[in-house]
Amino acid sequence: QVQLVESGGGVVQPGRSLRLSCAASGFNFATFGMHWVRQAPGKGLEWVAVIWNDGNKEDYADSVKGRFTISRDNSRNTLSLQINSLRAEDTAVYYCAKSTGKGTYYLDYWGQGTLVTVSS
Amino acid sequence: DIVMTQSPDFLALSLGERATIKCKSSQSVLYNSNNKNYLAWYQQKPGQPPKLLIYWASIRESGVPDRFSGSGSGTDFTLTISSLQAEDVAVYYCQQYYITPLAFGQGTRVEIK
Numbered sequence: 459q460v461q462l463v464e465s466g467g468g469v470v471q472p473g474r475s476l477r478l479s480c481a482a483s484g485f486n487f488a489t490f491g492m493h494w495v496r497q498a499p500g501k502g503l504e505w506v507a508v509i510w511n512d513g514n515k516e517d518y519a520d521s522v523k524g525r526f527t528i529s530r531d532n533s534r535n536t537l538s539l540q541i542n543s544l545r546a547e548d549t550a551v552y553y554c555a556k557s558t559g560k561g562t563y564y565l566d567y568w569g570q571g572t573l574v575t576v577s578s
Numbered sequence: 579d580i581v582m583t584q585s586p587d588f589l590a591l592s593l594g595e596r597a598t599i600k601c602k603s604s605q606s607v608l609y610n611s612n613n614k615n616y617l618a619w620y621q622q623k624p625g626q627p628p629k630l631l632i633y634w635a636s637i638r639e640s641g642v643p644d645r646f647s648g649s650g651s652g653t654d655f656t657l658t659i660s661s662l663q664a665e666d667v668a669v670y671y672c673q674q675y676y677i678t679p680l681a682f683g684q685g686t687r688v689e690i691k
Binding site for chain 2: 508
């Protein structure tokens with residue numbers, strides 16, 4: 459069965475960096491695009507980034523462009539999100555989610571999420 | 579960028595009642611070359627990640643009860659729960675995947691009256 463397990467969250471000071479990971483199993487990871495979606499406490503869902511199945515194309519929400527970098531290692535079935543220059547408004551649960559196509563499309567599996575708290 | 583707007587924000591109904599949630603996109607999400615609407619619906623229960631309910635605006639995901647249905651085309655879409663059950667208490671989101679940045683609606687909270 460498909461499993462997505464995020465890790466790397468925690469409490470971080472403003473301006474610092476953090477790297478989130480998502481370990482995927484139960485499907486052919488290299489075939490599908492992967493996304494990060496975040497949810498601030500008590501708020502709705504915000505799409506963050508997508509990376510195409512082969513890693514050759516990425517796209518980002520305007521709110522994170524230039525600070526966040528999505529990447530993947532298809533040999534290790536791992537998705538990552540490098541977050542730099544953290545801000546208070548980046549505080550959220552970060553979900554990795556599997557696309558149903560090579561890039562964007564609807565998201566059929568989600569991890570349980572990892573909480574990032576930006577606070578001094 | 580496409581903006582998704584749901585209505586209402588909150589819905590309280592009795593068990594067995596019909597729930598109707600609207601979703602409007604700021605531009606069409608209908609791709610003319612394949613006649614598909616790039617619109618999905620998700621359900622999120624407290625403390626859980628979102629769960630895919632509907633894709634291509636009207637196709638029910640495997641395992642989703644048939645009381646859930648999706649309809650609409652272009653810019654106006656509807657999620658209907660034909661007979662509300664206790665386990666349907668959740669927040670429901672629409673999402674367009676027509677173009678990046680992908681966008682979710684603000685969510686509709688459904689509760690039992």
